[in-house]
Amino acid sequence: MGIRRLNHAVLYVRDVDRSVAFYRDLLGFRVVTEFPGQAAFLRAADSDNDHDLGLFRVGADAVGPVAGQVGLYHLAWSVRTLPELAEFARVLTAAGSLVGASDHGVSKSLYAKDPDGVEFEVSWFVPRERVTAEMAVPGAPRALDIEAEISRWGADVVGAL
Helix, strand or coil: CCCCCCCCEEEEECCHHHHHHHHHHHHCCEEEEEECCCEEEEECCCCCCCCCEEEEECCCCCCCCCCCCCCCCEEEEECCCHHHHHHHHHHHHHCCCEEEEEECCCEEEEEEECCCCCEEEEEEECCHHHCCHHHHCCCCCEECCHHHHHHHHCCCCCCCC
């Protein structure tokens, strides 16, 4: 018995149409099923899941998310290449959504928030066969320099899943 992977996440959102536009326009999700104004199911661009993200309307006055309380901290998705990560950094910055970027050794991560304040991460993972013992040691994250990482690893290197 074992978990294989996360199949999908479902979020309560204040405005489904606004959230659909955000995940579609900034992150490249595609709508697979929609109940206008009430719910939507979206698939990530390179996914083979039925859907990766469900969105359900709870209304404009809904509370949340509240930092430091029990519940979801963030969602995380991965990209194939570092140039894709760099493009997400550009798009998320332009939208005022990017809140952080970190180099975790084995992964390079961007952190952003959706229109309802739900945090998410977009990461590139060093290919497993290229992870060194030094990289695998847990430690404090460092500042991320995506252009330096592209120079180090190359623009065409596909990251680990």
